[in-house]
Amino acid sequence: xxxxxxxxxxxxxxxxxxxxxxxxxxxxxxxxxxxxxxxxxxxxxxxxxxxxxxxxxxxxxxxxxxxxxxxxxxxxxxxxxxxxxxxxxxxxxxxxxxxxxxxxxxxxxxxxxxxxxxxxxxxxxxxxxxxxxxxxxxxxxxxxxxxxxxxxxxxxxxxxxxxxxxxxxxxxxxxxxxxxxxxxxxxxxxxxxxxxxxxxxxxxxxxxxxxxxxxxxxxxxxxxxxxxxxxxxxxxxxxxxxxxxxxxxxxxxxxxxxxxxxxxxxxxxxxxxxxxxxxxxxxxxxxxxxxxxxxxxxxxxxxxxxxxxxxxxxxxxxxxxxxxxxxxxxxxxx
Amino acid sequence: xxxxxxxxxxxxxxxxxxxxxxxxxxxxxxxxxxxxxxxxxxxxxxxxxxxxxxxxxxxxxxxxxxxxxxxxxxxxxxxxxxxxxxxxxxxxxxxxxxxxxxxxxxxxxxxxxxxxxxxxxxxxxxxxxxxxxxxxxxxxxxxxxxxxxxxxxxxxxxxxxxxxxxxxxxxxxxxxxxxxxxxxxxxxxxxxxxxxxxxxxxxxxxxxxxxxxxxxxxxxxxxxxxxxxxxxxxxxxxxxxxxxxxxxxxxxxxxxxxxxxxxxxxxxxxxxxxxxxxxxxxxxxxxxxxxxxxxxxxxxxxxxxxxxxxxxxxxxxxxxxxxxxxxxxxxxxxxxxxxxxx
Numbered sequence: 001x002x003x004x005x006x007x008x009x010x011x012x013x014x015x016x017x018x019x020x021x022x023x024x025x026x027x028x029x030x031x032x033x034x035x036x037x038x039x040x041x042x043x044x045x046x047x048x049x050x051x052x053x054x055x056x057x058x059x060x061x062x063x064x065x066x067x068x069x070x071x072x073x074x075x076x077x078x079x080x081x082x083x084x085x086x087x088x089x090x091x092x093x094x095x096x097x098x099x100x101x102x103x104x105x106x107x108x109x110x111x112x113x114x115x116x117x118x119x120x121x122x123x124x125x126x127x128x129x130x131x132x133x134x135x136x137x138x139x140x141x142x143x144x145x146x147x148x149x150x151x152x153x154x155x156x157x158x159x160x161x162x163x164x165x166x167x168x169x170x171x172x173x174x175x176x177x178x179x180x181x182x183x184x185x186x187x188x189x190x191x192x193x194x195x196x197x198x199x200x201x202x203x204x205x206x207x208x209x210x211x212x213x214x215x216x217x218x219x220x221x222x223x224x225x226x227x228x229x230x231x232x233x234x235x236x237x238x239x240x241x242x243x244x245x246x247x248x249x250x251x252x253x254x255x256x257x258x259x260x261x262x263x264x265x266x267x268x269x270x271x272x273x274x275x276x277x278x279x280x281x282x283x284x285x286x287x288x289x290x291x292x293x294x295x296x297x298x299x300x301x302x303x304x305x306x307x308x309x310x311x312x313x314x315x316x317x318x319x320x321x322x323x324x325x326x327x328x329x330x331x332x333x334x
Numbered sequence: 335x336x337x338x339x340x341x342x343x344x345x346x347x348x349x350x351x352x353x354x355x356x357x358x359x360x361x362x363x364x365x366x367x368x369x370x371x372x373x374x375x376x377x378x379x380x381x382x383x384x385x386x387x388x389x390x391x392x393x394x395x396x397x398x399x400x401x402x403x404x405x406x407x408x409x410x411x412x413x414x415x416x417x418x419x420x421x422x423x424x425x426x427x428x429x430x431x432x433x434x435x436x437x438x439x440x441x442x443x444x445x446x447x448x449x450x451x452x453x454x455x456x457x458x459x460x461x462x463x464x465x466x467x468x469x470x471x472x473x474x475x476x477x478x479x480x481x482x483x484x485x486x487x488x489x490x491x492x493x494x495x496x497x498x499x500x501x502x503x504x505x506x507x508x509x510x511x512x513x514x515x516x517x518x519x520x521x522x523x524x525x526x527x528x529x530x531x532x533x534x535x536x537x538x539x540x541x542x543x544x545x546x547x548x549x550x551x552x553x554x555x556x557x558x559x560x561x562x563x564x565x566x567x568x569x570x571x572x573x574x575x576x577x578x579x580x581x582x583x584x585x586x587x588x589x590x591x592x593x594x595x596x597x598x599x600x601x602x603x604x605x606x607x608x609x610x611x612x613x614x615x616x617x618x619x620x621x622x623x624x625x626x627x628x629x630x631x632x633x634x635x636x637x638x639x640x641x642x643x644x645x646x647x648x649x650x651x652x653x654x655x656x657x658x659x660x661x662x663x664x665x666x667x668x669x670x671x672x673x674x675x676x
Contacts, residue, residue: 031535031607054505054541055472055533083471086508121392123454125421125470307674311392312443312451316667 001197002189003174006148007037007113010155011075013201015045018073021159023050025060025077025113034079035115035174061087061112065094068110068164075159078114081168082125087112088133095164096139111158111165116144117225117272118309118318119172119182127309129224129273134166135250135282141165141206142249144223146173147194150247153204161206170224178225179232180320207251211260215242218266218331221257221283223247226270226319233324239332241268249279257283258290265296266331270324275303297334300327352560352592356567357409357574361635367409367566368626369644371401374425375623376652377434378597381424381441385601389660390441393470394455397425399596402622403528404429406569407496410577414491416482418466418475419498421456422528422595426498430463434651438659446662450669472533473499473506476525480512483523483586494522494580502533504547510554513586517554520585524576525551527590528563534599535607548590556586563591564620594620 001009014021023038023045029052032039041050053060057078064074078084084091091112098108118127134142143158143165145151151169158165172178176187189195212227217239222230223246234241242260246253261267267287269280280301287299302319310317359367378396385394397404400422408417408429419426427437432448440447440458448458456470466482469475479497486493503509504527516523527547531538538545548558557579562568569591576587594616598605630636 026533027535030540034534052536052540055502056505056507058507059505085471086474086506121454123392123457123470124452125456126393305670307670308452310452310670311440311449311454311457312447312665313667313670316670 001148001195002176003145003148003151003169004035004037006152006197007155007169008039008041009197010152010159011038011041012044014075014156014159015041015049017201020071020073021049021075022067022072023075024053026053026055026079028052028077033077035171037113037169038077057083057087058090061090061095064110064112065090065098065108068108069098069106073109073159075111075113078112080122080126081114081116081130082128084114084130091134091140091164091166092137096137099163100139107162108164109162111155111167113167113169115171115174116168117170117172118314119178119225121311121314122309123311124308129271129304131168131249132273132277132279132282135279139164141251142168143206143247144168144170144249145247146170146224146227146245147177147192148189148197149194150204150210152197153202154206154247156201157203157206160203165206168224172225177228180229180318181232182315204247206248207253208247209253209256210245210247211242211256212245213241213243215240215264217241217264218268218328219244219257219260219264220268220270220328221246222270223249224272226272229319229321229324230270233321233328236321237325237328239328241328252286254286254290257287261287261291262294265294267295268300268302268324268327268331270302270319272304272319274306275301276306278303297331300331302327352562354559354561354568355571356565357570359567363409364626364630364635365644367405368623368630368641369648370405370408370429371566371623371626372644372648373434373651374401374405374428376648377428377438377655378424380652380656381438382597382601384442384656384659390455391443392454393421394441394601395422395599396595396597397422399616399621400528400530400563400593401425402566402569403526403563403591403593404498406566407526407573409570410573411494411496414464415493416464416466416495417498418479418482418495419468420472420475420500420503421468421470422500423456423458423468427458427460427465427468430460430465432460432463432465434655435658438655439662442659442662443664444659444662445665445669446658451665452669452673473503473509475499476503476506476509476512479525480516480521480523483516483521484519486522487519492581494524494577496524496526498526498528500533501527501529501531501538501547502536502541504550505541513551513554513556516586517551517556520583522580522583523586524573524580525586525588527588528593529590530593530595532595532599532607535603537607546590548588551586551588556588558588558590560590560592563593564622565625566622
């Protein structure tokens with residue numbers, strides 16, 4: 001299965017199991033979603049459970065919160081993460097705080113899916129990675145799957161969760177694992193073991209990272225597309241790195257991170273989002289708090305630049321395997 | 335919720351043709367309208383080709399079919415009046431008099447592009463032509479358009495702001511916040527809703543509780559009209575009226591342009607939400623360029639040879655733009671950190 005098919009399958013499983021699950025968003029119903037992640041759901045479950053919304057992100061999230069407070073489990077799509085800003089007030093002021101300000105009387109069990117990241121020449125309004133804007137908000141869970149198996153299991157967990165979950169889908173991974181070598185042929189998911197997706201219901205728990213490669217020299221913390229970029233860089237540099245796919249940014253699996261860094265004594269953090277106040281800054285702080293006396297080298301961050309996502313210079317912005325490779329070499333030379 | 339509540343049961347209409355007044359065009363006016371619309375049409379066809387050849391990547395929303403809207407409105411304003419729109423913006427830039435070479439080079443991401451390759455198809459600007467973008471977020475440009483109008487009023491000039499958006503954007507909340515402020519402060523802004531029937535793959539009937547967008551300002555007491563957006567003379571007439579009212583200090587005006595895009599929403603649109611026949615019917619019955627051509631040739635105002643000469647001239651301009659856009663240098667990597675606060 002591709003990521004798209006796995007995400008669609010997770011919707012299908014949950015809509016089949018629970019009548020409270022409703023799915024909507026811009027072009028989600030009749031059209032099946034701009035990236036086809038909800039294709040066929042309206043035909044199968046009817047227009048009352050999978051439907052089109054007008055182009056009004058604030059309205060989409062706001063109504064979903066109301067539905068969720070009344071016991072439904074809406075799973076809504078924001079067409080691109082870059083379109084979420086009108087809805088940000090609803091996410092922060094309403095969804096994230098409903099449980100707290102009702103002292104647990106109400107919860108907001110909703111999932112907000114959105115494609116994230118660059119790699120498709122979307123320029124500044126179709127390429128952003130705003131995950132740190134969500135992880136900074138207490139009350140929101142933030143998930144970034146990197147492969148079809150995790151995408152399905154995590155989305156099912158998200159829909160079953162009683163609190164709001166932001167589900168960021170790296171759009172460059174929808175159709176294949178992408179390692180940042182944009183000038184090489186596209187690799188399809190069918191060639192990757194994590195495209196093997198079980199039928200029916202299963203979960204990947206929120207808050208659990210996955211060690212994608214065990215190694216002894218340096219720990220690489222990555223998520224989404226950057227997992228494959230890190231794999232490529234590690235292989236090209238011939239370094240025995242341990243690569244951790246965080247999968248869930250909040251709640252964060254700090255135990256797995258700390259155990260690994262204590263073992264390797266070095267750490268490189270990779271993300272596509274801009275650097276300043278990016279999630280890498282939080283990871284760096286956590287690693288030094290947990291592993292300060294084990295570290296042999298300063299923690300490295302490889303990130304997008306602190307600029308808007310450029311159109312023509314997409315591959316200068318994107319933190320590809322060369323940049324990750326240079327950071328790996330730097331920490332090994334200390 | 336019952337079946338149909340969320341979906342809406344109405345069928346998609348074809349392009350309606352409201353019977354509004356049409357502007358009388360002189361020979362020069364007809365020729366200008368024909369020329370300006372043809373430039374957009376040929377430019378967009380070339381952009382589509384370059385996309386297919388891989389010279390343009392990412393997002394590219396073509397304006398083919400909607401040319402009469404921007405050309406007619408442009409004929410109703412004067413230099414210094416501002417224009418702002420969303421992401422289907424190439425036509426607006428050409429109608430504003432921006433250089434086709436600079437627009438095409440932005441599409442191909444070259445340093446000679448209007449934004450030096452940083453913006454791409456959806457994000458281009460020209461201060462000298464009073465074109466304020468080119469905005470990739472649906473509806474997000476509308477408050478900006480109201481702000482431009484506020485600045486006109488504040489400065490005491492008599493300029494108006496033409497604020498374009500689509501039927502999809504017309505459902506965004508910030509559009510109504512803008513309506514309220516524009517009326518409250520009596521701002522000289524024309525809200526031009528380009529209703530091309532589809533917000534990407536969703537027809538207006540499936541997204542809008544009421545499909546006559548000219549009424550959307552009713553609760554703010556903003557006058558609105560539906561206009562045949564496939565007839566450049568009807569657009570010009572409606573534009574004249576709205577612009578005169580705004581210039582005279584009567585506040586905002588809504589013009590709903592009933593129009594149609596022939597191509598997909600973007601280059602990756604499979605267009606399964608409408609039939610080939612629907613598209614063909616609009617092209618045959620309402621094409622804005624063919625309507626001018628037929629009118630002036632049948633009426634004996636202009637000979638077909640003269641139009642042919644314009645066709646040749648336009649092809650030359652567009653080919654030169656494409657040539658430039660394919661051969662201009664890519665931006666230097668140092669440009670990443672220019673024009674940004676760091």
